[in-house]
Amino acid sequence: MKALQKSIIGLGSIGLIFLAACGNETPATNSSNTNSAVATANPATSSSTTTATTTTTTQPKSEASAKTDHPQTSQGGQVIESGLYHLELVPVSEANGTHIDFFLQKGDTHEAISDAKVSAQIQLPSGEQKTLDLDYDAAGKHYAGFLPEKATGEYKVVMLTDIKGEKTNGRFAFNR
Template sequence: MKTFHSNLLFLGVAGLIFLGSSDRDSNVIASEIKAQAEIISETAGATKDSKPKKGGQVVESGAYHLELVPVKEDKGMHLDFYLQRGDNHEAIPNAKVTAQIQMPDGTQKTLPLKYDSKGKHYAALLASKASGQYQVKVTADIKGEKVNGRFSFKQ
């Protein structure tokens, strides 16, 4: 799927180069560029459901909407993870959720995320104040069905 999107992006860029080298009116060129950009974003999965609902990073995985919201706190990073059904964004409260985190220094840390029924999300505190890039893989087991999402954030 990523190869398809890459090829489509390449074709779009090649089309833009071709359009820029022709003698056509600049208004026509601008409208064609806008149309190609819309096609690329639509096929890349930028749907209304893949937009953040809580201000975090979103991954659409099959029938599920996954969203990670890292919040800086005094003791480290508070991780809020929203696991929802993709069709209606209904929270899924009974999953087993784990975050595997690669720290900025390359070490690995695994955190279980607990469900917060009041906030309708899973949460954990990552007790780290290290500056740099964090890579996060969240795995949710929903009644035996595995759902994964990959995220990253900087602190």
């Protein structure tokens, strides 16, 4: 009888541990379950850096806004919500390369940030690295650049932003 009681107590303890482990899991993704953000601080400097990663593919506007807390904010590209910032990459393939639109916005109202320094570090399908500085397009309220590469395959992009000394970076990928 005591052996049976010990077995029941042991199994019950294991079950509780399993439930506690599952119940305390902290999700690392946002509400659309496609993005993650990691914040790090560099003790040697007073500025902080936030890096966010996404591996999503381009979603239609209606699908993207239906899955986020910020309706009607997506331009149809890959979105990262990183702290106070909304980062969105919209690559458009053209005959002689890829036009890159990058939306950098702040707050729940997603106000465009026009005075940041924005560059893209791009890994081509061949593995070669390119850096592309993006300029602000006031009419479109976004940053834009052109990548004159025609290779087919996956392009990995790290968007580097400096907003008055605050760095917020986003990792994206797209296929051409």
